[in-house]
Amino acid sequence: MKAEKEIKENKRTVDEAALSVLEQDQSGVETAFDRYLRMQPQCNFGRTGVCCRICLQGPCRITKKADKGICGAHAYTIVARNLIRSITGGASAHSDHGRHLVYTVLEMLEDKALAYAIEDPQKLQRVAERLGINTDDKDEKEVLAEVAALALEDFIKASTDPCKWLETTIVKDRVDKFSECNILPRGVHTTIAETMAQTHMGMDADPVNLIFQGLKMALCDYIGMHIATDLSDILFGTPKPVTTEANFGVMEADMVNIALHGHNPLLSEMIVRVAREMKDDAVAAGARGIKCMGICCTGNEVLMRQGVPVLTNFLSQELPMMTGALDAMVVDVQCIMPGVKAVSECFHTRVVTTMPNAKIPGAHHVAFSEDRAAEKAKEIINLAIEAFKERKGLEVAIPQVKNKVTAGFSVEALEDILGELNPDQPFKVITDAIDSGQLRGVVLFAGCNNLRVLQDHSHNEIIRQLAKNDVLMVATGCAAGSAAKMGLMNDDAVELYAGEGLKSFIHSLNKANEEKLESNKLPLIFHMGSCVDNSRAFDLATALAKQWEIDMPKIPFVASAPEAMSEKAVAIGSWWVAMGLPTHVGVVPEVTGSALVNGIALQVAEDVYGGYFIWEEDPQKAAEKILAALDERTWKLRIHRGLADKYETELSKSY
């Protein structure tokens, strides 16, 4: 069985904890790492986007012999259709998340979802003001009702008025650009329906027209995400700096270990709260207590607000069970491998599904409902305690790999920290540092894991390269999870990896915030939250653009998704580009089958929107390209601002 041996040896990860579990595993259980290798070779038609399954005459695959689909569709039509349906899937997932929060707020306002409350009235006030809601003489609930009504309207409306969550969160020049290009959406749902219709058999064959609709769709993705972030902050509090740990070492053999996996804070926040109250039940079962920890973005949500440790990120989600120490994995929505169920069968772990639209056959299903949130959380935790009891006497092998993480950097938290250096214009602290050459620009790390490349390897390499080159970095989602696990998201990493400019920048902020930050000294890379919180990263970009008084295509702010995997990542990358920002993707998406569509992504997009994609799988080259993209903008910005002469000499040194 040479193949099997190779499969087992080829681990495709640089995460020490994951490697340790994979190496020590005696159970023979199958994980994504095995399934990936068994799936090789993968279909190159699908891989390059030229497989069409939209009608029942297909599949049609573009080859030299068959250079068009049966209907006559060229590769460019097929690739563009597949791409924008993928954006639609992503936008739908984010809208589902945001809509769930809107429904919960509406229930709360009807005195139903009693476990929820307005945790952050300041955020509510800020959001309401931004939306143009008159809050005079209104109580919090009235204001929230108006906010929720506008949010619902952005989802459902079919009128051509601009969506509130787009219009009020971006710079005016972008609104004008979108209006000029006719990609201002009628509403999130209407655009989803439109895009699915436009990609139906015998509809649009024009790739440019299709891609413009795809960008309209992507803007809806942004709207859904921003609504999700705003409402989550209002219900659960806006994140502030918090320090904890990350990776498998956070599990403790004598605790009831519960992994919270998925994306939405509605359930995970409740479990974290109820777990604190149920300590005695765990003690009664022989445990020292209950330990909650996060996987993927529901993990990021409770990390950011509650300091819940990070267990792992997407790709290694099955592995914590293989330590024998995980008592329950509670999942809500998105990025949950169905494979977790099969792995759990070899161990004592309870896999608990909770949502009506994300079930796994054979898993425990506790139907979560907002109006019985605490009760349901208790039911779930009891399943974990029961599993813990079964675990007694069984061997547990927790890799002692963990790293310190300082997270919780909402835009509000950053503003607060920067404000200690410049209370009137907090973001000028960053723009000044870029203008002066202390920083070379800002980069967001976002996205997932993807087995096409070594897990966490590119994240790790690119982050270190950019740190050395004085790039200010923020992160979200599984990219943030990667940095956290790898020990890059703490103050030690600043000393180890930051270049002089970045180091001095962070030191000066630490110094100015000594009292405020306490033990939460600033990290090398700032965790801004879950995937939906890419809205926070974009708000930061907008704040910088406003500070500079320029449109987005001029700011030295780049996004990088070294391991993009999900349709949500495709959607995020697309709006990031439409918003005017360069976007690196470390796995080439399914567009290379059409030189035309690929060219639009890599070049034409810049002419129209100012943003563009960079496909680069090699992390060294990716870092170079990201730096070049930043430098190009910084250079132009300096000329624009009359600073060119002053810094020209220094900048030219770096080439």
Add this chain to the structure above:
Amino acid sequence: MKAEKEIKENKRTVDEAALSVLEQDQSGVETAFDRYLRMQPQCNFGRTGVCCRICLQGPCRITKKADKGICGAHAYTIVARNLIRSITGGASAHSDHGRHLVYTVLEMLEDKALAYAIEDPQKLQRVAERLGINTDDKDEKEVLAEVAALALEDFIKASTDPCKWLETTIVKDRVDKFSECNILPRGVHTTIAETMAQTHMGMDADPVNLIFQGLKMALCDYIGMHIATDLSDILFGTPKPVTTEANFGVMEADMVNIALHGHNPLLSEMIVRVAREMKDDAVAAGARGIKCMGICCTGNEVLMRQGVPVLTNFLSQELPMMTGALDAMVVDVQCIMPGVKAVSECFHTRVVTTMPNAKIPGAHHVAFSEDRAAEKAKEIINLAIEAFKERKGLEVAIPQVKNKVTAGFSVEALEDILGELNPDQPFKVITDAIDSGQLRGVVLFAGCNNLRVLQDHSHNEIIRQLAKNDVLMVATGCAAGSAAKMGLMNDDAVELYAGEGLKSFIHSLNKANEEKLESNKLPLIFHMGSCVDNSRAFDLATALAKQWEIDMPKIPFVASAPEAMSEKAVAIGSWWVAMGLPTHVGVVPEVTGSALVNGIALQVAEDVYGGYFIWEEDPQKAAEKILAALDERTWKLRIHRGLADKYETELSKSY
């Protein structure tokens, strides 16, 4: 070039006109018939539904070696997800169609789309009453405004109140069934967003849960279609019997020949009207006049209301250009092969796209807008006249194949005709005929063409078999187009093919309606309209169920889509099954890769909803299975109604 020769020889159609064009063609132009053969062999992973491209780690294909996707998804999850995304595509297309009509009505009510008016106030009144709108003391426009508001609400709403177009058009038992199974949709768009989210990577892995959501989605397809039919009737009139001709022979060499292709009456109705006014322009250009003719469903729309001849159906849409006689092909939305553009380049034909969401690179694009409808129609017709002038002196070879067609059978028209025999209970004429054994049941022929089987062959064979066996038949879409082209949709066919029971049934209706029908004697199979007008066929089924006072799963009414091709067909078939009716499909859809999902479609569906699928590619066997499905229900119905004894002997003879 043996392969090329085989490609040219294998015509894959039984349509004489299409065959004639293909055989005589000297141009070497490429059509779908060629592209289909060049595409062989097609991918069996896609063909059986086990190829997953939902995340960027894929494509994953289920094989013996790799029996799960990289994420751990089983074949059943992958197949179910692909299936319900397909339903979503179809429902989105139909909702786009319906929403377009709603937008037009709203513009009309704002005195913008002045070319449109309330053509059928009686239909408006009927629809308003059905929706529970109080019409007292309201003028037509006020009533229409309320109807349009409710229609828009069904598309956009997110509340859990039942959608009006579902609740008010189906029998109460069905509403209860859908409520009990939790598949009453919140609204069309919300459900599209939900379904795309539920099929995102790492969401639902439960095939039953996925399929239930797919059925909810399919009910939204029904809603969008029914809204489209109702509003079209209000704006353009409810169809009444009308006689014309079908197939390539309807083109006339000395006329400006314009093909109207696509799905929506908004543009095609306008072109038909304006063409009548522009006869002099055509004459000035040397033509005898302007001849409009239809392809696909926009053709069905103008056939049903204006008696416009049928040129052809889906698969042969490229061929009329190859006669050299087609001056323009005007397309709106859906089922338009991008291949038409390439074919037109070898001839003088103008291919004119008109809609913002359905463009073809290189085609003439006249941006149609409702508020300048007549002007735009004129612009398009002028392009055709210009092309006619170019045609002078060029060879034209129109196959002299055409058949008489009597169409226009809306439910209202049928009610009117049946009412001559039973004014109080018109549909009792049908139920009595079934109760008495004169008719064996009712079958709807719907759906498309699909190159997997010989074009029109199955339609032709099954229709003749069922006619011989006294089945009352209705048809829509390209299935109706097929029957029309083949000469099955006229009174001669009754004499040629109908069994004694069916013949006497139709004769008695003809006799009772002699004055009313004039030259429109009833055909063998009743044309109920375009694809969206499957709502009409279902209204007929509902009328029969109400007449019998039973729920849908008990009525002997079967649908057959011998050549289903588009996602719309998948959606229609799915709601037809959810509504409780057996549904034959003549090309096996992409579900056979999961025995579980396939079993749900073929068997489990019946246990829950009363409807089920029958996959059968062989037309003889299909006819037998359809008859068996009818007989099973007729038999049970007779027992239920205490008629078993009376007819048992006769029925048993037929076995």
